[in-house]
Amino acid sequence: MEKIPKTYDVLIIGAGPAGANAAISYKNLNPDMTVGLVDKAIFPRDKSCGDAIGPGVISALKRFNNEHILEGEPQVVSTTLYGPDNIGIQNYIPKVKNKEDSIVYVIPRVDLDNRILNLAKELGVDVYEGYSFVDFTPNEDRSLNVLIKNDNQNLEFVTKILVGADGANSRVRKKLNYKPNSDWHKAIAIRAYIDSPNYLEIFEERTLMFEINVSADKGYAWAFPSKGNLLNIGIGVPVSIFKKDKLDVNVLLDNFVSELESRGVVVENIRKQKSYLLPFASSRPKRNKEYNIALIGDASSMINPMSGEGIFYGMEAGYLLAKNTHKLLDSNMISIGIDRYEKEFTKRFKKHFLSCALARLILQSPFMTKRLLRVASNDQDTIDFVVELLFDEAYLTLKEVFKIGYKFVLPTKLLSLGQKTHS
C-alpha cells in the first residue's frame, strides 16, 4: 500500500535566519499551525558571513521576546570607515528609526543560526535536518507535493504553502525558473576568522572596520570583532569585476591581511576561509502567481547592495510573509496573501535599497570614495547618513541628494568651517 504523505500548513526549505524566523513567526501568530522546516545541513552549521547583526535583527528578535539569545555577547559601539589614501573616519552607531537599539553584535553564524533554529524547535516546528529539497508538483486544489531526500531515503509532503528560504543558490527559485541575478547585481566575498590580541587596543574600542576601494579595486573589506580575540575578516567584489579582472578571492584576502598588518593589527591563526555569493536587492525576482510559493531572504535577492547585510531583511521578510498569509491558509486566498507580503516588503524597503544601490555606484569610484569620506569627516550629518544606510532603513530624498551633492562640490576647508560653527 502507498504511504499517504504528511500534510503541512507551511513547509519551509532552508533553516537559516530567514526560514527559521518565518517558522517562528507562523507559530507565534497561530500556535495551531503545522509548520515543517527542511535544511540540507545538520545544525550547528557554518555559513560564510561577516557575522554582524544590527538594530534590525535585535528588533526582529524582540518582536516575539527572543532577544535573550543575544545575552552575554559583547556589544560593538562604533564603525570605522577607510578609503584610498588612508582617509578614515570613526563614528558611533547613530540612533536608528523604528528600532530602539543602536547596537551591533558579531556572533559566528555557526552559533547564531543554531540559536534561532532552536527557538523554532521549542515552538513545535518539525525540523528535518540533513534533507535536501528536490522538487515540487502542484495539485488541483493549489496545494503542493514536495519531495526531499537524504542519502538513505526520500520523503514526500503535501503543503498549502511552500517557502523557499534556501539561500543564494536557491533550488526552489531554480525550480520556479526565475533568473539568477546578473553579475552586476551580485557580489562574491570571502570570509576568514583570525585571532588578534591587539585589535581593540589599536582602535581603542569595539569598532566595525570597513575598508572601501583599498585592498581591492571597487571592493569592500571588513574586520569585525567578536568575543575575546576573535575577529571575522573578509573582502568582496562585484561578480562583474571579479570575472572581468580574473580575480582570485584568496589573493584578495591576502591583500587585506597585509593591509591590516600595515595598520599594526596583529593577525594570527587565519582559518575557515569560505567564499559565497551575495545576491543584491537591486534586482529582485518577480513572482509567478501560478503557485502558492514564496521566496524570502537570499533566495529572493534581499541583500543590501551597499553593506552586504542580509540577515535582517531575510528575517523581516519571514515575518511579513507569516503576517500576510497565516489567516488565509484555509481559504483560496493564499496567493493574494503572498502578493500582499511582496507589496509590503517592497513598499518598506524599495527606496532604501535604491539609495544603497546609488551609494554603491558612488563608492565604486576611488575618487568619489575619497570625496565622500572627506565630506563625512567634516560633516556629522553626512557620516550619520552613511552609517544609517549601512544599518537602518534610511533612504535618500531629493532634499538629501541636493544637500550631499552641494557638500561634495564645496571645498573641504569651507566644510570644516561650517562644522565648527555648527558644534
Ligand SMILES: Cc1cc2nc3c(=O)[nH]c(=O)nc-3n(C[C@H](O)[C@H](O)[C@H](O)COP(=O)(O)OP(=O)(O)OC[C@H]3O[C@@H](n4cnc5c(N)ncnc54)[C@H](O)[C@@H]3O)c2cc1C
Ligand atoms: C562573505 C559574506 C559576508 C556577509 N556578511 C554579512 C553580515 O555581516 N551581516 C549580514 O546581515 N549579512 C551578511 N551577509 C549576508 C548573509 O549571510 C545572508 O543574507 C543571510 O545568510 C541570508 O539568510 P537566509 O536565511 O536567506 O539564507 P542562508 O543563511 O544562506 O540559509 C539558507 C539555508 O538553506 C539551506 N539549503 C540550501 N539549499 C538547500 C536545499 N536544496 N535543500 C534544503 N536546504 C537547503 C542551507 O543549508 C542554509 O542553511 C554576508 C554574506 C556573505 C557571503
